[in-house]
Amino acid sequence: MTNVLVVAEHDGRTVSSATARTVRCAAAIPNAEIAVVAFAANGAALADQIATLEGVRRVLLVDNALHAHPLAALMAPQLAEIATGCSHVLAPATTFGKDLLPQVAALLGTVQVSDIMAIETATRFRRPIYAGNAVATVEVAALPLVGTVRIASFQPAAAGASHAPVEHVTPTASLPTHTRFVSQTVAAGDRPDLQSARRVVSGGRGLGSAENFKRIDELAALLGAAVGASRAAVDSGFAPNELQVGQTGKIIAPELYIAVGISGAIQHLTGIKDARTIVAINKDAEAPIFEVADIGLVGDLFAILPELNERLAEVLR
Ligand SMILES: Cc1cc2nc3c(=O)[nH]c(=O)nc-3n(C[C@H](O)[C@H](O)[C@H](O)COP(=O)(O)OP(=O)(O)OC[C@H]3O[C@@H](n4cnc5c(N)ncnc54)[C@H](O)[C@@H]3O)c2cc1C
Incomplete structure (x- = not known):
């Protein structure tokens, strides 16, 4: 045994x-x-x-x-x-x-x-x-x-x-006194946990600003999805660090992963290798994300997202 x-x-x-x-x-x-x-x-x-x-x-x-x-x-x-x-x-x-x-x-x-x-x-x-x-x-x-x-x-x-x-069980090991809990700051939000969510919508550098990144939140809210981000989006200050997906972020396996304005660098893809269905929205038809995407939308995310959100809101109404 x-x-x-x-x-x-x-x-x-x-x-x-x-x-x-x-x-x-x-x-x-x-x-x-x-x-x-x-x-x-x-x-x-x-x-x-x-x-x-x-x-x-x-x-x-x-x-x-x-x-x-x-x-x-x-x-x-x-x-x-x-x-x-x-x-x-x-x-x-x-x-x-x-x-x-x-x-x-x-x-x-x-x-x-x-x-x-x-x-x-x-x-x-x-x-x-x-x-x-x-x-x-x-x-x-x-x-x-x-x-x-x-x-x-x-x-x-x-x-x-x-x-x-x-x-x-009551272990007898002596415990260190150099570490104690002081406080915990949890990012506010009502979205599901990124690592266990069945659906995830992630935004990349293509969003262009933290203000524009809110469009990712809108789509995620409609789908009941968690929000993720590429490292470039995090480094640019569009999204907090804990949302980063990839090699140095979270490794996730949702049923649906929507990548918006994300090129599909290998370090990002390693985080979504086990995602079941990948949807990519990118204006560059040659972006590597399309090599792994099950569904690809080539076009300007600023045109596609409002339409997608509107259609989804109608369907889900
Ligand atoms: C050691 C190491 C670890 C790393 N770890 C990670 C990691 O954990 N996660 C991670 O994500 N990256 C990681 N990276 C960084 C990675 O290599 C990429 O730089 C990063 O993933 C790029 O992010 P991005 O796709 O958002 O940005 P970009 O590569 O700049 O891509 C932006 C995309 O948006 C598209 N776009 C722009 N405007 C529009 C528009 N209006 N409409 C539609 N599409 C548009 C562009 O065509 C482009 O494809 C790591 C790198 C290294 C070296």
């Missing part, structure tokens, strides 16, 4: 779909016995949710007021303690997992494999390299292994009728 520990990402009330996808990845490890650990404050309801995920055998709940806000510095030493005897420690390759797992790997004195996109054996994995232009197969010489999971590559584990047992 292979003891796989998955670290749950959540907002205190709801477990993220990234966690359910990580569980699905864990289940692909031969003979995996999956435990999910959640660090939370008053986390009983949360643990019950996790317990219903298909494939989960145990939920380990570290219930402590200290975990009202996730702090990698506090979780890492406790996780290293809980992970004793585990063969694999997995977390989603989101900001949460990328912050936490390297610290755990260091504390365990073991290797990390980042961005796992497929499991071949318990020690052999596939992961993207060169901005997703190539796939490397990597093999670790020994376990335990710490790994972040490329969530766009896995479907979420379904929430079923079964209920795995929930165990309360």
